[in-house]
Amino acid sequence: MKVDRCKGFKDLLPEEMVCFRLIEDTFRDRCLKWGYREVRTPALEYLYLFTSVGTLTPGMLRRVYSFLDWDGWSGERVVLKPDGTIPVARMYIENMAAQKIARLFYVTNVFMFDETGKKSRERWQCGAELIGVNSPMADAELIALAIEVLQKLGIKNIELRISHAGLIKALLAKLALSHSEQDRIFDKILDGDREALARVYQDKPELVAALTLLLDMKGRSSGFLKNVKALLPQQMPELEPCIDNFAAICQIIENTGCDYRIDMALGKGFEYYTGIIFHLFSGEQNIGGGGRYDALIPLMGGQDTPAAGFALYLDRLMKLVKQDITEEPMAKRILVTVAPGAEMTALAIAGKLREAGYIAGLSLGEERASGYGWLLKVRDKSPMFVLTNQSNDGESAVENDSEVIDLLGRE
Amino acid sequence: MAETAKLLQRAGWELDDYHDKTRCYRLKSQKYPGIQIKIFQDKDIPVQVAIGNYDIGICGLDWTEELLARYPGSDLVKVKELGYGSGTIYAATARNGSATDVEGLIKSKGTVRIASEYPNLAESFAERLRLRRFSIYPLWGAAEVFPPESAEMVLLPGKDENELSAKGLVSIGKVLDYGACLIANKKSLKSKDMAEMLGSIIDKLPSAGECSVSKNNEKVSQTAGRHYIKEVEKDVVRLALPDGHQQSHVRRILDSVGIKIEDYPSATGNRRPTSSLDGVYIKVIRPQDMPLQVANGNFDLAITGRDWLSEHLEQFPSSPVREMLNLKYGRVRIVAVVSKDVAADDIDSLRQVCRRGHKSYRVASEYVNIADRYARENHLGMYRVIPTWGASEAFLPEDADLLIENTETGGTIARHNLKIIDTLFESTACLIGSTAGIYGSVKSERVASIVDRLKKAVGES
Structure with missing residues (x-):
């Protein structure tokens, strides 16, 4: 009989969990070494955290899992968290606003409905946030950390693509749009609709030309940005700080020897970005991304606090690192079989083997010791232990615990 | 119903008993004797078609869109707009409310309360407006009486803006123009041959039109002025009385203890009757909606049924609403x-x-x-x-x-x-109140006095 699994959700089987933990452990290890501290936020948050302007785009909002909680008689909805950054920002405001700089990281699942049921509706993210500082060096730190994790995982062909939300927004501001209109167009650009602008602003060809130039930018150096700066119309001095900031970040990334590509039209459903936006690719697979969101914390009611962060997409990374995964080697895995009357002896030797760093499973009637490198028979009479090397059927009989461990150590 | 009957008549279905006064739910068609036809409430039809109990249905586009707003991936598809039974769902505020346009609602500091029979459409409308914080009150009816005291905004059907105006409301945007619509189950369309039936209906339409209704045309009226009324004073007790068949019972109880009430039940549909009770304001709403409204503090006291109180407490066990008095009628x-x-x-x-x-x-x-x-x-x-x-x-x-x-x-x-x-x-019918109500002494006395008088009426004092 088939028992249905919820559409759009998946199980992680034992071998997949090994891969999952390897990625998680690598990410944790790197973050801790860079001075980041681990946090965890609840699965449920109030919906309103995500609905305000400057958080998620409407395209994403339509797909959140929202519902009335048991005490939802006020009509206030809650959501299964659709994003990792906003809950962390909320947590920072509540608990950490007093400290100047907070370096935080988390591994979490996020939920987003997908109508087709083919894409996963529950996704895992490794996220890091650097709150309380706005500098090109801070942005470069996050990018370097993300890339370091990917390198440690052995991901090949890592490509960094970067864009700058501040630059796009500064140009949109020149269009003298109402606030809501500006958000709408920005949303469209972020959702990947690049024609949106030209359609609306046929009467301002010069601005549209500047924006088109920006959106078409696919350069590979900070020098390229300086060229763009020279090309932009003179009457737009307000763009200069953004371009300078963008160039400064690129300069640092260049100095670290990292390869990158400028792609202003990176699509992504978050409208909280205010500065650099970056995405990480392996081949055509988008495996992570992030950016600067200086306005988010004040918008949510916190103090004026700059922040930036990124997330790596764990599910996608699992596909890329899977091949290289090995569980504990067979030589470390021992199946212990127990003769009637020898139960206490068996439990004792199994405990000692574990202390010595082996995996010791108790046989509960398995016919074959598949998955184990060794078979250890524990008897109630002499010889007390018979150890079989499964790879060559070599058998040794010994009388006490330490001899067993010695034997294993010699192999 | 009459228009649908005419359409199916023209389509040659020859239904046996389909008219306003019909007392049966199941119909037979002479032309299609093999099909099962049933009459439902308008609002039930999209649900029935979506879950596959029925292959096709005819109902208002409003209820179709209400279902699709929450469940875009359901098996419900709109086939054709039928060109009759038109109306508009408006988003509206009270003419004398504190915010009478979209900008006002967006800027408002507190939670925007939105009451509607169309909670899903209301939610997506609020999201499109990018309201910072809002609560949706799903209603069984009588949305027009909620603003401004009990909700900042309502989504409700109407013929035109004049009709809203007559109810003291002002439109802040059209949410949906709707009419009768032919709908179908996606799986049935894929697997069953219903061409003849569908064709017989579509061929006989007065004027063909694609089922495309301006869902996003929230034309925002910029002209609306701003008026402010005083909030209901803090000592005033807000009492909700039921509409529908309960009214005569309630009237009898009030009469028996000498509480005079004007225009209740109302022949003109007035939902704000006045009474001889000092410092009490009364609204007439659906009994189904009362527990949620009392829980939210929009009303202090309400007369509803224990069934609806239980339904509310099943959904929200931590709700502060409690039964205060058994009114012993409507068993x-x-x-x-x-x-x-x-x-x-x-x-x-x-x-x-x-x-x-x-x-x-x-x-x-x-x-x-x-x-x-x-x-x-x-x-x-x-x-x-x-x-x-x-x-x-x-x-x-x-x-x-x-x-x-x-x-x-x-x-x-x-x-x-x-x-x-x-x-x-x-x-049975009962008086409900909230354990969360924190009243000053004046209001507490007024609440206690009403409860006492009603106790007398049902012989419990």
């Missing part, structure tokens, strides 16, 4: 009902029938949370609850397997070839 039993043909006379034998059936058991009810708990606690296995909006007895046996329903005498149930297998509880 009904909430019962579990199955078709007479089902081989079960109590819930235990029904469970055996369920187990043998190996299929999803369909429980239909107006009380979805009570029904859900009943099915869950009686281990009906893989069941699903289908919400209904009245005339639930028509659902058995084709469209549901079990009904949770109220009954006074059991007469209607017997007439429809159904039988009662269990009684969940007994319900």
Whole structure:
């Protein structure tokens, strides 16, 4: 009989969990070494955290899992968290606003409905946030950390693509749009609709030309940005700080020897970005991304606090690192079989083997010791232990615990 | 209904008993004797088609869009707009409210309360407006009486803006223009040949039109002025009285203790009657909506049924609403009902029938949370609850397997070839209040005085 699994959700089987933990452990290890501290936020948050302007785009909002909680008689909805950054920002405001700089990281699942049921509706993210500082060096730190994790995982062909939300927004501001209109167009650009602008602003060809130039930018150096700066119309001095900031970040990334590509039209459903936006690719697979969101914390009611962060997409990374995964080697895995009357002896030797760093499973009637490198028979009479090397059927009989461990150590 | 009847007449369906005064739910077509035709409440039809009980349906586009707003991936598809029965769903505020346009609502500091019979459309409308913080109050009806005291905004159907104006409301945007619509189940369209039936309807349409309705044309009126009224003063007691058939009972109780009330029941549909009670303002709303409204502090006292209070508390166990007084009229039993043909006379034998059936058991009810708990606690296995909006007895046996329903005498149930297998509880009308209400002494005394007088009326003092 088939028992249905919820559409759009998946199980992680034992071998997949090994891969999952390897990625998680690598990410944790790197973050801790860079001075980041681990946090965890609840699965449920109030919906309103995500609905305000400057958080998620409407395209994403339509797909959140929202519902009335048991005490939802006020009509206030809650959501299964659709994003990792906003809950962390909320947590920072509540608990950490007093400290100047907070370096935080988390591994979490996020939920987003997908109508087709083919894409996963529950996704895992490794996220890091650097709150309380706005500098090109801070942005470069996050990018370097993300890339370091990917390198440690052995991901090949890592490509960094970067864009700058501040630059796009500064140009949109020149269009003298109402606030809501500006958000709408920005949303469209972020959702990947690049024609949106030209359609609306046929009467301002010069601005549209500047924006088109920006959106078409696919350069590979900070020098390229300086060229763009020279090309932009003179009457737009307000763009200069953004371009300078963008160039400064690129300069640092260049100095670290990292390869990158400028792609202003990176699509992504978050409208909280205010500065650099970056995405990480392996081949055509988008495996992570992030950016600067200086306005988010004040918008949510916190103090004026700059922040930036990124997330790596764990599910996608699992596909890329899977091949290289090995569980504990067979030589470390021992199946212990127990003769009637020898139960206490068996439990004792199994405990000692574990202390010595082996995996010791108790046989509960398995016919074959598949998955184990060794078979250890524990008897109630002499010889007390018979150890079989499964790879060559070599058998040794010994009388006490330490001899067993010695034997294993010699192999 | 009359227009739909005419259309099907033109299409040559030759229905036997389809008119305003019909007392049966099941129809026969001379032309298509093999198909099962049933009359439902408008609002039930999209649900029935979406879950696959029916292949096609004719209903208002408003209820279709309401379902699709929440469940875009459902099996419901709009086939054709039929060109009659048109109306508009407006987003509206009170003309004398504190925010009378969209900008005002967006800028408002607190939570924007939105009341509507269309909670899903209301939610997506609020999201499109990018309201910072909002609460949706789903309603059974009477949305027009909520602003400004009980909600900042309502979504409600109307003919035009003049009709809104007559109700003291002002439109802040059109949410949806709707009319009658032919809808179908996606899977049925893929797998069954219904071409002749669908064709017979579409051929006879007055004027062909694609089923495309301006859903996003929230034309925002910029002209609306701003007026401010005083909030209901803090010492005023807000009392909700029921509309519908309960009104005469309530009137009798109020009369018996000398509480004079003007225009209730109202011949003109007035929902704000005045009374001889000092410092009390009264609104007439649906009894189904009262517990939620009292929980939210929009009303201090309300007269509703214990059935609706229980339904509310099933959904929200931590709600502060409590029964304050049994008013001892409107006695009904909430019962579990199955078709007479089902081989079960109590819930235990029904469970055996369920187990043998190996299929999803369909429980239909107006009380979805009570029904859900009943099915869950009686281990009906893989069941699903289908919400209904009245005339639930028509659902058995084709469209549901079990009904949770109220009954006074059991007469209607017997007439429809159904039988009662269990009684969940007994319900009477009751006065409800909130344990969360923090009143000053003036208001506390007023509340206590009303409760005391009503106690006298039902002989409990």
